[in-house]
Amino acid sequence: MQIIEDPKQLRNEIKKLKSQGHEIGFVPTMGNLHQGHLTLVKKAQEYANISVVSIFVNPLQFNNANDLANYPKTLTEDCRKLKEAGVDIVFTPSADVIYPNGLNAQTFVEVPVISDRLEGELRPGHFRGVSTIVAKLFNLVQPDLACFGKKDFQQLAVIQQMVIDLAMPIEIIPVDTVREESGLAMSSRNGKLTAQEKQIAPNLASVMTELAHNIKADLRNYKQFIKDASQILDQAGFKTDKIHVVEPNTLTPLNANSKQAVVLMAAFLGETRLIDNLVIDL
Structure with missing residues (x-):
């Protein structure tokens, strides 16, 4: 496994591999890797x-700024996991390399x-x-x-739209959310939970599943079901942030003709903000 920091070296290596007829599968991460990330890697290896x-x-x-400063950095352990997973190249650039002129002078890509x-x-x-x-x-x-990963549902939607709009010759492969045995969606943030919070955290997925069941049974009352779900989470020890039920393709409100819905959950447990989602057929 190669660990590359320099973009020029990366470009040269990719160019060589492509000239040899290889296909490249890519997984972008912010490190602090868990089984969810490794599942993305395995999926990429199935296709490329x-x-x-x-x-x-x-x-x-x-x-x-505090979130950025406190984001866990576990590069050595991450590289060990990736080597065991059979990854070919790990690209580990610094912020100075990616944004050489600083953030304020950076060209932006924005999906409206x-x-x-x-x-x-x-x-x-x-x-x-x-x-x-x-x-x-x-x-x-x-x-x-x-x-x-599908866990970051809106992020996935933004990237899919960007690839379409900019005619990028890249296939985006969505990968199902990986869950712990308790049902909790795997996340780097789970490591911040206390032992007591880890006992409570799976309620987010169970409340989401019950909410989806109720909406499927009676779409007209979905707004009341959202209020009920929020109350249940708060009583369980969460502080509900937002619960949305929207069209999965456009993230717009449901209407009488909606064929699918996505339930998007966000709630604080202590200082940790947890998210989850579930797509349902109506």
């Missing part, structure tokens, strides 16, 4: 014979409309940071395909 993983904590997508809804309203500029770094990494890695 060369796997590339990037590890870069992107300052452009953080709204809170969809980036400003839901999570985008709560975290202005977040998805602009995501789409900018992913576009830049796509340009550097030149992948044939890239794998993204």
Whole structure:
């Protein structure tokens, strides 16, 4: 496994591999890897014979400086896991390499409309940071395909739209959410939970599942079901942030003709913000 920090070296290696007829599968990450990330890697390896993983904590997508400063950095352990997983190249650039002129002088890639809804309203500029770094990494890695988890539902939607709008010759492969035995969606943030909070955390998925069941049975009352779900979470020890039930393709409100819905959950447990989602047929 090669660990590459320099974009020029990465480009040369990718160029050589492509000239030999290899296909490149790519998984962008911010490190602190868990089984969910490794599942993305495995999926990329199913579709391409060369796997590339990037590890870069992107300052452009953080709204809170403390969150950026406190983001766990476990590069040595991450590389060990990736080597065991059979990854071919790990790209580990520094912020100075990715943004040589600083964040304020950086060209942005912004996906309109969809980036400003839901999570985008709560975290202005977040998805602009995501789409900018992913576009830049796509340009550097030149992948044939890239794998993204469905857990970050809106992020996946933003990237899929960006690839369509900019005519990028990259296949985006959505990968199902990986869950712990308790049902809790795997996340780097789970490591911040206390022992007591870890006992409570699976309630987010169970409440989400019950909410989806109720909506499927009686779509007309979905707004009341959302209020009920929020109350249940709060009583369980969460502080509900947002629960949305929207069209999965556009993230717009449901209507009488909706054939599918996505339930998007966000709630704080202590200091940790947990998210989850579930798509249902109506």
